Amino acid sequence: MPQILSSSILRIDLDAIRANYRTIADRVAPACAGAVVKANGYGLGAERVAAALYREGCRAFFVARLVEADTLRAVLDADADIxxxxxxxPGAEPRCAGAGHIPVFNSSSQVxxxxxxxxxxxxxxxxxxxLDSGMSRLGLPLAEAERLARxxxxxxxxxxxxxxxxxACGDEPDHPANAAQLAAFAAGRAxxxxxPASLANSGGSFLPEDFHGDIVRPGVALFGVDPGPAATGLRPVAALHARILQIREVAAGTGVGYGLDHVASxxxxxxxxxIGYADGWPRNLGGVGRAWWNGVPLPIIGRVSMDSLTIDISDPRAAAxxxxxxxxxxxxxQSLADVARDAGTIPYEILTxxxxxxARIFVEAGQSLDVGDRA
Structure with missing residues (x-):
């Protein structure tokens, strides 16, 4: 029924997520592999994703915000760290402590x-x-960490x-910043x-063993996105389809969509x-991106609207x-990377x-685990 009620269907392959986790965990052993499932599991559904990763053996989960941790705790056993x-x-400390979450502190005031x-x-x-090892985003300076240690x-x-x-540059294996950050972090963890120490994100998980520490924190790699040229063996996780609402034929000179940006030649x-930008489909794919049917490209024409977009299905191979x-x-x-390239962005943004x-369809062991029309 949810597939009937929704004009677009997002299929999430939990088997592929579990396989990607195992690929990373096997690669970094004897270090452990955690899982970053912030932003609603990178847009795919944090509860289902985290539960699948737990079944695969993951016991360390990372989110960005306290509200995300509360969501996960409802589906994870007590032996999982969040x-x-x-x-x-400020003021959220009692709530966090009461729930048993582990805050990651970045400033003296938080500590x-x-x-x-x-x-x-x-x-x-x-x-x-x-610790701030050189990214200058979040983290305690080394001098502050030294004060706490004393x-x-x-x-x-x-x-x-x-x-x-x-x-900062884990997806670029040859970037000199990686070695500089590794050295700075070594001084801080000492x-x-x-x-236990953790430096490697998705890209870092595919860097040499020195970067792995005790636990790595893959995120986007779990969802089938290659985090750098060294990444191999990852399986795609998400498939997105949208339903045709209306078909029409237009004559030469006819304008299409808002602003009549496309005029049929x-x-x-x-x-x-x-599907439209309210569903996360980038507005700037109008006139650039495409849909596909049975291997036939169907160009997006005119502007992407809030709830719909228009594609050209004039190709005789799409006559049916x-x-x-x-x-x-x-x-x-059309992979996530293809869509991101055409939109001038990164796969992270498309997913999240x-x-x-x-309508989200979660598949595990070849079976539909759950069909839902919400994240």
Whole structure:
């Protein structure tokens, strides 16, 4: 029924996600592999994705915000650790501690608030520290980390579970910044002997063993996107199709869509399909991108609207297309990377913008695990 109620269908292959996780985990062993499932599991559905990864053996999950951690806790057993990468907003400390999440602190103020709660409760509270190893985004400067390491009260108040940092150029294996960040992170993690360390993101998971530390944090690689030239063996995860709402023939000189940006130079057979920028399909693919049907490219003409777009189906090989049929937007004929290239962006953005109106079909062990019309 949800497939009937929705004009677009997003198929998520949980077997492929599990296989990608295993590929990375096997590659980085003896280091462990966690999973970054922020932004609603990169747009695909964090609860289903995380549960599948848990079944594959993952026990460390990373999100960006506290609300995302709350969502995951409902579907993961107590032995799974959930790290909140952005740390906590002021006042959120009791909520986080009560739920058993592990905040990743990036500033002195975040650390101080957590320590204050620990003192008030008379117990060391679990947390992680992110160090700025050279990206200049989030993380404590080395001097601040040294101050904490020298403070005996810090060890009594904070149960430090992880020391982490983030690679700026992990998808570029030969970039000199990688070696510089590795050296800086080595100096920072040495301040906290015995505490597990994590530097490698998706790209870093395919860098040499020195970068793997104790745990790697793949994100987009789990969803089949190659994070750099060294990445191999990853399977595509998402397939997106949209339904033809209407077919019409227009004469030469006819304008199409908002602004009448496209004017037919000859007679054309057109199809309007039920997907638009409100569903995460990039508006700038108008006149540039395409849909596909049975290996036949169907150019997008005119502007992408909020709820629909128009494709040219004049190709004789598409003559059998009819109203109600589905055309491919992501799949065997057009990868996420292809769409991102045409839109002038990166696969991360395409994935995370996929909207809640797609009927989501989760497939595992060759069977439909769940059919839902919301994320």
């Amino acid at each position: 790290f909140v990468l952005n740390g906590l907003d 101080a608030a957590w320590r204050g709660l620990a003192v008030a409760r008379g117990v060391a509270l679990p947390a992680a520290l992110q 403070d005996p009260a810090f060890a009594r108040e904070v149960d430090l579970r992880l020391v982490t940092s983030h690679l 301040l906290f002997p015995g505490v 000859d007679r054309q057979r057109l199809a309007t399909i039920g 297309l009819a109203e109600g049929d589905l055309v491919e937007l992501i799949g065997p004929s 913008r996929l909207g809640a109106r797609h």
